Every structure is written in C-alpha cells, then in structure tokens.
Amino acid sequence: MYSEDEYLQLSGIQHFAFCRRQWALIHIEQQWEENFRTADGRLMHERAHDSSLKEHRGNIIIARGMRVSSAEYGISGECDVVEFHRDEQNGVFIRTLGGKYLPVPIEYKRGSEKETDCDKLQLCAQVMCLEEMLCCEINSGYIYYGEPKKRSAVEMTGELRKSTAALLREMHELYDRRYTPKVRRTKSCNACSLSNICLPSSEKLSAAHYINEMLENDL
Template sequence: MAYDEEDYLMLSGIQHFEFCRRQWALIHIEQQWEENYLTVSGELMHEKAHDKDFTEKRKNVIITRGMPIFSREMGISGECDIVEFVRDDKNGVEIFGREGHYSIEPVEYKHGELKEADIFQLTAEAMCLEEMLCCEIKYGYIFYGKTRKREKIELTEEYRNQVKKDFEEMHGYFKRKYTPNVRKTKACNACSLKNICLPKMNTFKSAKSYIDFMIGEE
C-alpha cells in the first residue's frame, strides 16, 4: 500500500508515540505543545545539525545535513540530521551527480542518553532512505550530547517491524482523530504536556472526589 502525500505523518512523531500514545495524539492530532527544558535543549541540538545548505566532503565521505526524506509505504516524511555517504565501490549504490558508489549511514543527534525511542526514529529514517535511494542500510548512528558519544546501532528486523506497526497504529488514530485516555506512568513526571494532559485528574473517580481533594489541598 502507498499513502497519499497529504496523509503523511511526521516521522519524528514516533518518539512521542513510543513515549506515550496520548502525548503523540495531543501534539499531532490536537496540535497542543508546551516547551520544557528537555524539548528546548533537544531543539537547540537539532538546529545545529540542520543546516540545509551544508554539504561537506571529508576524504571518502560526503556529509549532508537536514536532508528531506519520506516513505510512501509508511506514509511519513521528515528530515535526517546528518546523512553520510561513504565511498564503497563494492557494496554501495550510485548517487546522482557523484562519481563512484556509496554506502549510506544516517546519524541522529540527541541530547540525552541511549533510548529505544531514538533507535526507532533512526530506523524509520533509514527505512525512508532505503525506499528513496533503492539501497540497504544495515546500521546508523546516534550522537548523544550528554555523553558526546556516537552509538552505532544495528537496524534489526525487530526494530523495523515495530516502526511499521507504530506508524500503522498512528495512521489509524489520526484517521479517527482519536486521543487515547491517560495512562499514568513514571514518564508523566518528565512529560512536556503534563499541564495540558492533567494525568492527576484521572485518579479521581468523580468530580466530587476531585473537588474534595482540591479543597483539602489548600
């Protein structure tokens, strides 16, 4: 199946979806957003990585920033922080306007520490590049600002299947304009939308118990 362009979802939404399905729906269906320290520092890191006019050649590697990507099959679009085209005349693919063959390695920039949601985002980016450039990408990298380390990530079948499953589910929610109910977890404490989502409200069985609690709190 191929999605129409007007139905494409944001690729980067997979991080929100993996964090909490309700958070994804609040942002991507209801268009609600609130910044916190984590979202701002993440944004600043991406600004540095996304200089669209930037293409650099270092020895046998061509580096591009902010490359637009999409997948018709998954119905998504987005941008890669960095894509490295590494000269590989044995196993690589041809790149328009360049001599030789290249293997393709996406690099994602993150401010925190290694998380599975980041791996799903990187995998989705690689799957888009594979579809666009008719190539196979076995691994990519995530650079973490906190550790200043580049982690090499193998893009396994399990990650790829989860990515496809997530986007199918997201398209289903988006079509129905469905926002899942609160499921209060530890993640709520770090959630940038907790003041909009109000997860605490869900612990009250009735309006009366909420009012009693609030009056008692003062």
C-alpha cells in the same frame, strides 16, 4: 501506498513510542509546550541541520537536514545528518554524487542513551525512508548523544524494523480516527513536556485509583 497528503511526521514516532496520548496531543490536537528538554533538543537539532556546516571528509560526504519520505509507510521528515560513505563494491550509485555510496543516518539527541527504544525507532523510520528513496539496504545507523557527546551504533534488526512498521501503522489508524487516548499515568509522565496540558484533567482521579494505576504500570 499512501498519498503525500496522508503523510505523518516521521519524528512523531518517538512521541508515539513514548506515549500514544502525547503523540496525539502534539500531532492531532496541535498542542505543544516547550520545556528545558525540548528547547535544548531543538537547539541541538538546529545546529545539526545548519546547512552552512557542509563537510567533505575524505571519502565521506555529509548532508545535513536531508528531507526524506516513504510512500509505503506514509511518513516524511528530515534526517539530522546523513553520511555518504564512498563504497564502489557495496554502495548504491548516486548520480548527484557521481559514484557509489553507502548512506548512514545519524540522529542527534540532547541527553544520554535511554532505556526505551524511542530513538532507535525514529532512526529506523529514517532508514526505511532512505532505503525506499535510494533503492538500497542500510544495515546500521548512529544516534549521537549530547551526554556524553558520543555516537552509539544501532543495528537495523528485523525485530526493530517490524516494531517500527507496526507503530507507523498504528499511528495512521489513530490519526484517521483523530483519536486521542486517555491519560494513563506512568513513570514517563515525570519527563513529559506536555504534563501541564495533559494531566490537570486527570486530577479528578481518586488517590486510590492513582496509586493502583502506578502499581499496575510498575509491574
């Protein structure tokens, strides 16, 4: 169990899965560079978190910007949206809502569905927090993609949970050592919001070294 002052930012898991170095630059070295993708994504999250947009839809109550944390995994953060579906049979009793509900988190992303699992890992970390806080089991959640403005269901498989837990453990290990991994060029660098901060130091690499690295990473 982690104490609260050891908690890492939940959303960092998406950076960590994308590139360990990117995560370390943001979360250990506190460097951040905003480009179009991050600015647009931030605006989308602000809209999702706008607490003036409260909704009750039939048997569903929608909470926005809900704070979540997990002592077991040492993380805290916010869920963009959590829908509480009234379910007297399978739901968990939530005193403030006065009934039994199934929580279903929804993470908002600006772009389209990615080939990597970065978004799913973030959603799974949210699920693990909600399960710990509400003593319940959540079997699925959703990721809403700005393109094509559609929700995609994500099942919380044992494999996804295992990968999420392993990444969170690794994040804590790197953070405890305050270790920033060295540059490792991959295709991800082309879409990286920190490439201007990160890559100049790698320009000293010879062209041959760079080409070898690219070929290795493509295999």
